[in-house]
Amino acid sequence: xxxxxxxxxxxxxxxxxxxxxxxxxxxMSATNRHxxxxxxxxxxxxxxxxxxxxxxxxxxxxxxxxxxxxxxxxVRCVACMMCSTHCPAKCITIxxxxxxxxxxxxxxxKFEIDLLKCIFCGLCEEACPCDxxxxxxxxxxxxxxxxxxxxxxxxxxxxxxxxxxxxQGGGNSRQ
Amino acid sequence: MLEVILWATAKVVVLFLAFSLGGAAVLTWVERRMSGVLQDxxxxxxxxxxxxTVFGLLHPIADGIKMIFKEDFVPAQADKVLFFLAPAFSxxxxxxxxxxxxxGPPVGGREVFLVSNTQxxxxxxxxxxxxxxxxxxxxxxxxxxxxxxxxxxxxSGQLFSYEIGLTLSLLGVLMVYGxxxxxxxxxxxxxxxxxxxxxxxxxxxxxxxxxxxxxxxxETKRAPFDLPEADSELVAGYSTEYxxxxxxxxxxxxxxxxxxxxxxxxxxxxxxxHVPFLEGDEWWVVALQVGGFLxxxxxxxxxxxxxxxxxxxxxxxxxxDVGWKYLLPFGLGNLAATxxxxxxxx
Numbered sequence: 161x162x163x164x165x166x167x168x169x170x171x172x173x174x175x176x177x178x179x180x181x182x183x184x185x186x187x188m189s190a191t192n193r194h195x196x197x198x199x200x201x202x203x204x205x206x207x208x209x210x211x212x213x214x215x216x217x218x219x220x221x222x223x224x225x226x227x228x229x230x231x232x233x234x235v236r237c238v239a240c241m242m243c244s245t246h247c248p249a250k251c252i253t254i255x256x257x258x259x260x261x262x263x264x265x266x267x268x269x270k271f272e273i274d275l276l277k278c279i280f281c282g283l284c285e286e287a288c289p290c291d292x293x294x295x296x297x298x299x300x301x302x303x304x305x306x307x308x309x310x311x312x313x314x315x316x317x318x319x320x321x322x323x324x325x326x327x328q329g330g331g332n333s334r335q
Numbered sequence: 336m337l338e339v340i341l342w343a344t345a346k347v348v349v350l351f352l353a354f355s356l357g358g359a360a361v362l363t364w365v366e367r368r369m370s371g372v373l374q375d376x377x378x379x380x381x382x383x384x385x386x387x388t389v390f391g392l393l394h395p396i397a398d399g400i401k402m403i404f405k406e407d408f409v410p411a412q413a414d415k416v417l418f419f420l421a422p423a424f425s426x427x428x429x430x431x432x433x434x435x436x437x438x439g440p441p442v443g444g445r446e447v448f449l450v451s452n453t454q455x456x457x458x459x460x461x462x463x464x465x466x467x468x469x470x471x472x473x474x475x476x477x478x479x480x481x482x483x484x485x486x487x488x489x490x491s492g493q494l495f496s497y498e499i500g501l502t503l504s505l506l507g508v509l510m511v512y513g514x515x516x517x518x519x520x521x522x523x524x525x526x527x528x529x530x531x532x533x534x535x536x537x538x539x540x541x542x543x544x545x546x547x548x549x550x551x552x553x554e555t556k557r558a559p560f561d562l563p564e565a566d567s568e569l570v571a572g573y574s575t576e577y578x579x580x581x582x583x584x585x586x587x588x589x590x591x592x593x594x595x596x597x598x599x600x601x602x603x604x605x606x607x608x609h610v611p612f613l614e615g616d617e618w619w620v621v622a623l624q625v626g627g628f629l630x631x632x633x634x635x636x637x638x639x640x641x642x643x644x645x646x647x648x649x650x651x652x653x654x655x656d657v658g659w660k661y662l663l664p665f666g667l668g669n670l671a672a673t674x675x676x677x678x679x680x681x
Contacts, residue, residue, distance in 0.1 A: 181545065187645045188638075195373035195641070206375045 222280045222295035225273055225312065226320035235314070236324060237292035239266040243284035251277035252284060271314040275301045291326035293317075346450045355433050359590035360395040362636070366590075367394070370644045398583075405579035412479030413576065421477060422577070422584035425470025429591040432463045436598045437517050439608050439625040442616070448608075448625060449518065456516040457509065460599060461502060464554070467588065468494040471556070471563060474585070475573035486572025489651065490556065490563035496658035497553040497560075503666030504546035507673040508536045508603050521607035533611050536604035542669045544604045550662055551596040552639055553654070555589060559646040562654055597635035598628075605631040 176182050197203040208215065217223075228236045239256035257269035278301075284293050297320045304310045364379070368391060371378025380391035387393075409418060435456055439448030446452045453459060468491055475487020509515055512523040526534045537544045553560040564572040574585045601607055608628040613620055649657065 184642070184646060188641050191373045191641055191645045194375060195369065198372045198375060204375045205372075205377060207377050209377065209380070 217298060219296070221298065222282050222285075223297045224275075224299040224301060224320065225278075225284070225293055225295055225317055226297045226322075227271065227314065227317040228292050228294060228321050228324040229318070231323060231325065233323075235267060235271075235292070235318060235321075236290050236328070237268050237271060238264065238290055238328070239268040239271075240289065242287040242289060243293055246283045246287040248281060248283065249277045249279045251275075251279075268314060271317060273312045273317065275310045275312055276307060290328050291324045343450065346447075350438060350448070350450060351430055351433055354438075355430055355591050355594055356587070358594050359587045360399070361392070362590040362593060363398065363586070364392060364394050366640060366643075369640055373641075373644055402580050402583040407579045407581065408576070410479055410576050414477040414479070417473050417477035418576075421470050421474035422581045422588075423470070424473055425467050426584045426588045426591075428463050428465075428467040428470070429588055429595050432460050432595050433598070435459050435517055436595075436602060437521065437607060438628055439621055441518070442621055446518075452516075452518065454516055456514075457505065457520075457603075458515055461498075461505070464595070465494070465498050467592070470588070471573045471585075474577065475563075478573075478576035480576050482569045482571075482575045483573050486563050486565065486569050486575065489565070489569075490573055493553060493556070493560065493562055493654055493658070496655060497550045497662070500546060500658055500662030500666055501550035501554060503663065503670060504543045504550055505603060506666075507540045507543040507669050510670075510673050510677060511536070511539045517602050517607065520602060521609055524606040525609040527611070533606055533609065535606040535609075540604070540669070540673070542665065543673075544600075546662055546666050546669065547600060547604065548638070548642075549657070551600070552642060553658065555592040555596060555639070557589060557593070557639075558643050558648045560654055561648055562651050565648075567648075593636055593639055594632065596639065597632040600635045601628060601631035605635070607631075 194204060198205050230236050237254075238259075239254050241254060241256075244250075244252035244254050251274040253270065253272040253274075254268050255270035256266045259265060259267045280295065280301075282295050285295050299320070301310075368378035368380070378391065379394050380388055382388065382391060382393040382397045384393060409415060434450045435453060437446070437449040441447070441449075455462075471490040471494075472487045475483040475485075475490065478484075508520075512520050514520055514523065524533065524535050528534055528538075532538060556563045562572075564574065566572075569575070574582055577585060608624040610624055610627040613623060613627075
């Protein structure tokens with residue numbers, strides 16, 4: 161026998177185990193315990209009555225994207241393309257336009273996310289220097305009947321958005 | 336004469352149809368819901384009429400409606416007549432067996448809760464109960480399908496083997512009480528030992544009870560003894576080619592058989608409708624006794640379901656081993672020991 165062979169000790173069944181009836185009773189007591197605990201109080205039930213009951217998600221859970229607003233309500237995004245560059249699924253389409261305010265260079269004329277392509281990895285959120293895109297809406301991607309319905313446009317993304325007072329361009333001063 | 340016929344009809348309708356058929360329909364739901372709950376799931380609770388779901392109790396009705404409207408398929412190679420008759424053959428015997436099961440005490444000298452107070456009693460039950468095997472065997476044979484045929488062979492093999500174990504496990508009880516008439520059996524079991532312990536079959540014949548439970552679970556053809564169906568090997572065994580309401584009849588006959596085993600076991604081993612410290616003719620005593628019988632039946636049904644959802648299914652050779660190498664010798668040993676005790680010590 162070579163040195164690498166490891167002998168595993170497999171003990172024979174003991175007499176009470178071979179009797180089967182005792183082991184059967186042990187098994188039945190386990191199922192019986194589960195039955196009554198779940199029947200009386202749903203103690204160990206792992207499943208939910210889904211549409212009526214829902215699990216609470218962790219605050220880090222990534223749902224549908226949203227575009228944040230400046231204090232004046234306009235979009236925070238400056239169309240820098242960081243998110244669409246980082247996106248591993250290539251699901252973000254941004255068309256930049258000139259912003260009327262000379263202090264702000266650009267803003268997105270078009271900002272579309274293809275939710276069928278998106279893998280909800282959150283890299284866009286990490287890449288964004290302006291705190292403009294977030295995945296913290298807590299909303300599931302809805303089912304759609306046609307492919308084009310799954311493309312979230314700027315208005316949709318903004319409609320979930322909220323005001324953010326983080327410093328544009330990032331840095332350590334995010335509030 | 337008319338009165339006799341009316342009484343018989345009323346008893347048949349209530350005891351047969353309401354209890355056994357209604358009970359079987361409810362059991363299809365109980366089984367799925369209970370298996371769900373004991374596996375930490377919720378089980379079916381969605382079928383509804385408007386906002387009413389009644390814990391999912393409408394599922395059997397939904398199932399029934401679905402079964403009725405499904406296509407009734409007959410394979411081209413099938414033996415049409417036997418294929419047509421087989422579900423009835425398997426469905427009727429377990430129903431008929433309820434004839435000799437007393438659901439309650441005689442009221443005013445009249446057997447209100449017993450369809451037929453025949454002197455054959457338990458013998459009739461065993462005889463008619465074992466007729467069910469013909470239905471399943473014919474079903475498998477007449478389907479013209481190899482899986483069905485294998486299922487039929489297994490059915491006959493398994494049921495005939497376990498018939499012996501079942502009968503042997505009962506003989507001890509019948510010897511102890513010296514009768515095969517159910518009402519007399521219950522009357523003998525109503526005696527108390529030391530004024531506290533009722534002389535039920537489970538206390539006089541504990542080994543017999545275990546053997547009875549094992550053998551009768553095999554007779555109901557459910558897991559762990561589900562070799563005739565054997566989903567994982569034989570598609571659906573003898574019922575492979577059956578669809579719609581004919582399949583439902585096989586399905587229901589299994590559940591009727593479960594209730595029958597429960598009721599049968601309650602009569603033989605749990606004192607039937609006898610409730611300790613309860614005697615008399617008042618209506619509430621009788622109601623409690625009938626309730627007691629249903630409760631005992633329910634407990635035995637619960638135990639069967641628990642075993643079905645606890646133990647993995649046996650291999651075919653293991654099933655035969657249990658039947659011939661364990662139930663038969665233990666049954667014979669139990670019988671011999673009972674005989675010795677009865678002759679020399681009582």
